[in-house]
Amino acid sequence: MAISNAQAHPRLPNPTSTMPWWRTQPHFLDEFRSSDTVPELVDVAIIGSGIAGACTAYHLLSGQPGPEAGMTPTVAIFEARQACSGATGRNGGHTRLTPLAIANYVVKYGPAAGLDFALFLKELMREMKACAESITVSGHEGDGKNPATSDRTLAEECEMLATRSWDAFSDENQAVEVEAAWGKAVNDMREIAKKEGREHDIDWLGEVQFLKGRYVENITSIRGAKVATSCPALSLWPYKFVLGLLQHVVNLGVKLYTLTPVTCIERVSDSENASSLFSTSAKGLTALHTPRGTTLARRVVFATNAYVSALLPQYEKTIIPGRGTACRIVRQPAAPSLAAESGSIANTPNAEYTQLINTYNIHAGPSSKEYFNPRPDGSVILGGGQPLYRDDKSAWYDMVDDGTLIDGVKERWFEGYMGRHFRGWNRDGKDEGIDLVWTGIMGFTEDSWPHVGLVPGETDHFILAGFNGSGMASIFLVARGIARMMRDGISFEETGLPHVFKTVPERIKDAA
Structure with a gap:
């Protein structure tokens, strides 16, 4: 095998890093x-x-x-x-059954493999939830340096929620393509299941819904949504x-x-x-x-x-390492933030509004997708902004620097995002604030x-x-x-x- 040398390698983790919300309560x-x-x-x-x-x-x-x-x-x-x-x-702190990923898998590898992939995703959520519910951990409130004496399940500790997730599409052409792709994938999987005697392997389709028509925007709360898929999901504090x-x-x-x-x-x-x-x-x-x-x-x-x-x-x-970015959004500041010591600029969210419980992937077009995870405290985790920097590879590609932010994403993408995309939030963005913004390093193949x-x-x-x-x-x-x-x-x-x-x-x- 090849042996690395003892010198610092350009793909070792960056010595310093931005502070993500998830790490503001250290274990x-x-x-x-x-x-x-x-x-x-x-x-x-x-x-x-x-x-x-x-x-x-x-x-x-x-x-x-x-x-x-x-x-x-x-x-x-x-x-x-x-x-x-x-x-x-x-x-982003969520995992999902992801209908569009299953449809793409069917196209590339066939309906039988698509069925297997769907069952894999389903099993993962079931097993992950069972694991979290079976483990007892010590709480760690307080100064974050010493364990507390209170015990709870890991599911309680990480705020695990079995919920639903939306993929919402607002681009007309993409909406048509998604409807056709999902419809064909479902038909192909049903046919192969019948042919191979695997009818029980398509039971999960009963947990997935494709939605279109005049009320998509109302139901998903996403402004301008044309079609959407809904599927099972787990939300948690990773x-x-x-x-x-x-x-x-x-x-x-x-x-x-x-x-x-x-x-x-x-x-x-x-x-x-x-x-x-x-x-x-x-x-x-x-x-x-x-x-x-x-x-x-x-x-x-x-x-x-x-x-x-x-x-x-x-x-x-x-x-290949590549940078991405995410943030925490709070609504109408009301009290000191748990992240105040980390230099955050906003406060804890005001609970006097309807709580979002579903996670989202929000598709504004074929090359634009944000992930969105509401937290039990009323804040939301939002990741994305790639249309701003994707074409400039010097800003993100083959980089391990998570100690600096990607220029402009906070000001030009995250600020006011809820008002632009979600019904029930002010379009002027005055009822939302950015608490923390951070960078993360992903591995691309x-x-x-x-x-x-x-x-x-x-x-x-x-x-x-x-x-x-x-x-x-x-x-x-x-x-x-x-x-x-x-x-x-x-x-x-x-x-x-x-x-x-x-x-x-x-x-x-x-x-x-």
Whole structure:
């Protein structure tokens, strides 16, 4: 395998970052380290403490025992900055059944594969909700430095809500195309289900609605909406979900090392020969070099998304980092903001208005889409603004700088957004304010699918990265698949993950 050098890599996380709303209430594990120096040897090293890394650790320790019953793998998680300070701590905070994504999948891979993809999305929400409801975590109100004594479910802690989500389309031509595409996809999936005896696999269609006609704008509350789709969704506080998982796995024995970047990796021979759940690769152990020492690992999981090529340079031209931006909007300030200490400029929202509960993707045209997630406190998380900067690649493409904002998006896109697009908000924008604006780094791939599985040519290096800004819709089950590959020795195909996710040489561009 290629080995990175010890110098600072341009695709390692930026030393400083903007403050997202999700991180304004830091968990007591935010800068936690299990020891002053990293462990000498572990069975599994997970690089990255976002949702990919946390879920992999959770599934690894929560699944059925391995071939040597009674043995629990030793696991360490390494994070360059604070826990969950990357893309997961900066995203939209929702996952959905997404009819348009299913329709596009049908077009590319056929109706049978489309059915499988829909069932995958449905299972993810069900399993993610069940996980959050089954875990008990300690609350962390107060100064954010010490855990409180109150206990609750992770679902309560991360404000998880099983809700609905709208895709609303206001462009006439796009509305016609969406109606035709969804109608054809539904017909094709119904036909293949009948042909293959899979009628039960289309039950989920009963939870999806396509809406058109004179009342679309009234029902969705989106000004000018021509057509819309409605589907099941989960809304949550992503940082709190991940930190709850990290708290859970740390309690199970996982070692966590924040502010501990893995700067390079190399192969070394296995001189330990210690009893382990995992055998050592024929290539030997992997040494992970950090400022706090070196750890030897029998298995390595690369869960660093956009930053993965810093340690796996063969992905340099395959998974490209790119900047995006989001904000928190509040309505009519009334009280000091929870984010005041972070330099936010607005206050908590006024509760004297109808509460939005559905999440949205708002499509103003084929190249314009915002995501929108209402929070229980009455504020909303809004992400987007790409039409302003997409054509200027110097503003976002192949960049890992989440420490600065993208010029102009706040003033020219986010300010007044609710009044321009939502019924019930003043068109002049005077009843809304921007609380926080932040930047996040996504990992983009040419075919829009993540890279998952064994790194080609390796038997002990696993990757789950390149989620194209849609990781919430797949990572929980992808991480389960990676955990099963390590723990149970199964192949990628046996995980049941979509075949297009598999990382194979044909999908990896020559980095030379």
